[in-house]
Structures are given as structure tokens and as C-alpha cells.
Amino acid sequence: MGTDPGISAEQMRLFEIFQPYALNRNLEALRQNQRFVYYTSADTAMRILRNGEIWMRKSHLMNDFREIEHGYECLANAYSKNAQRMRTLFDGMFPGFCERLEKLFEGWMPHFRSDSYISCLSEHDPSEDQHGRLSMWRAYGAGSGVALVVNGGPILRPSNALKAYTSPVAYLNNTDLEQAFAAVLDNVENNAGFLGTFEEEKILGNMFSALRYAVLCTKHPGFHEEREWRVIYSPRYERSERIASSVESIGGIPQSICRIPLRDVPEEGLYGLAPANFIDRVIIGPTKFPAGIYDALMVLLAEVGVPNPAEKIVFSEVPLRQ
Secondary structure (H helix, E strand, C coil): CCCCCCCCHHHHHHHHHHCHHHHHHHHHHHHCCCEEEEEEEHHHHHHHHHHCEEEEEEHHHCCCCCHHHHHHHHHHHHHHHCHHHHHHHHHHHCCCHHHHHHHHHHHHHHHHHHCCEEEEEEEECHHHCCCCCHHHHHHHCCCEEEEEEEECHHHHCCCCCCCCEEEECEECCHHHHHHHHHHHHHHHHHCHHHHCCCCHHHHHHHHHHHHHHHHHCEECHHHHHHCEEEEEECCCCCCCCCCEEEEEEECCEEEEEEEEECCCEHHHCECCCCHHHHEEEEEEEEECCHHHHHHHHHHHHHHCCCCCHHHHEEECCCCCCC
């Protein structure tokens, strides 16, 4: 996997201006051939492999019930502190720009709260290949934890095939996001000539996207050790014909979920997602039944075409009492 982000020079510069944190993290992950890991229960790992899909849950049903509200509150504070500068910069280029941006964003915000489906992954380091990460076993092991380590290529490479997009989480408080917001405005000011060559709709779309991801991918600094990235899908905003939805019971709570198919769409730039190439390693976490889980995963990995499954499964030796 190379370091080419697969986007035009023009779009690269727009990302540098409006979403510098996400762009820099993505480029660094590409350079490092970053792998990711999905910590879950053995039961869920079985469903992922058997069905060839990853489930996405609504944000307000995830572990941190304030997933979206923290980002929104931080963004609202940052926007208010920079409101006058926003008007000076953007209304100077396009009269009435800020009012249109605010109406657009507030109109969509209820949908982002109620209709954002998210699947969470963590960065995986080579040092964690044998044991995994203790804090993640504690949070997600549930007595039969499994960590699915996956190759980062299909997560990081840009593609519109699924209308679901990956972004790193930023662990920020009010002050942090206020500073990050001001840095974006610095970029806008320093690139005013370049931005002035576009129609207003292009700049409005890029600034709106920056605000949207600030809400959906800002998390409390207390969660920093998770090193999380999010795959985000908002069907009312941009619907995919390839992502199906259904009602399922998770932890005894019936809920609507969306299902990402683990299938390649190479003609649209999505490849390496099929399990045979996607699954790099499987770590069986602290459990009373490691042998039974091992046998089941061996069968499932073979069924989905993962080569040499016996070489990909390891037992974590983390001394965690469940």
C-alpha cells in the first residue's frame, strides 16, 4: 500500500485548509501501513465472519451516550468565539455566507443526532500483536473478547462506493476545539486568493463538512487511549444502495442498525475489504473458553477464505480477571 491519498491536488489543498487534522492523520496512517482493530465479543466476531458484514449503530446507543453532544457543545463554543472573524472572512468573499451556513448546519443537526450510524475501530500497534490492549479488553471483552485486527487500506483509501466515510477521532475539550477552529480560519485567511476562485457552493460545502465532522468525531479527552477512528454513515444525508438496514437486538435493546458488506467494489476504488484480504490477525482475549473459541474461529476464517487461519489466531496472555 502506497502513500498516495487518491485525490486531486485541488481537493487535497481544500482538505488542508478545512480539515487539516483529519488529512494529516490519514496521510500518516497511510505512510505507516496502519492496521486497525475491532474489539468485540466472540459472538459478534462470529456474526461478522459468518455474515460478511460489520454492523453500525446509532450514535446515541453507543457506549458513551454523549458521543455527539460533546462535539456539538465544543463546536458551538468555538463558533461563538470566532463568529465575528467568520463573518469578516466569509461574508467578505460571499455576502450572507455565514447566515446560509448556520441555517444549513442547524437544519441538518437533528438528523446527525438521530440518523448517524457509526462503527468504531482503534489503531493497532505491532507491540499489541500478541496481547492486545488491556483497557480495550476491560471495556469490550465481556468475558469472551475477540480482537479482529484488519488491514487499513480499504479504511483509509478514499472511495464513494459505500457513502460511508472514515475519520480519526480528535480528543478535545472546549479550549482545544476553539484553537483548532481558529487554525482553520487562519488557513482560510492565508488562502483567500485560492478560495476566491471557487463558486460559493464549493466553499459552503467544504466548511459544512468541517463542521459536521467536528461534531461527529470530537470526543472527550478522557477516552484518548482508545485511539479511535470512526466509519460514519448518515443515510438521510447521503444514502447508499449497498448498505442495508434492519432492526436487531443488541444487549437486549432492539434498535435499527446498518450493515457494511465486506465486499470489494474495485471499479469505485474500494478493494481489500473482502475478509480474505481484510483480516490480518485475530486475538482471543481473556476467557474461560479459549480452546472452544479458537476451534470456532478456525472454521469461520476458513469458510470466508482467509488463508492459513491457524497462523492468524493467537491467545492473549493478559492476566485479566473477568
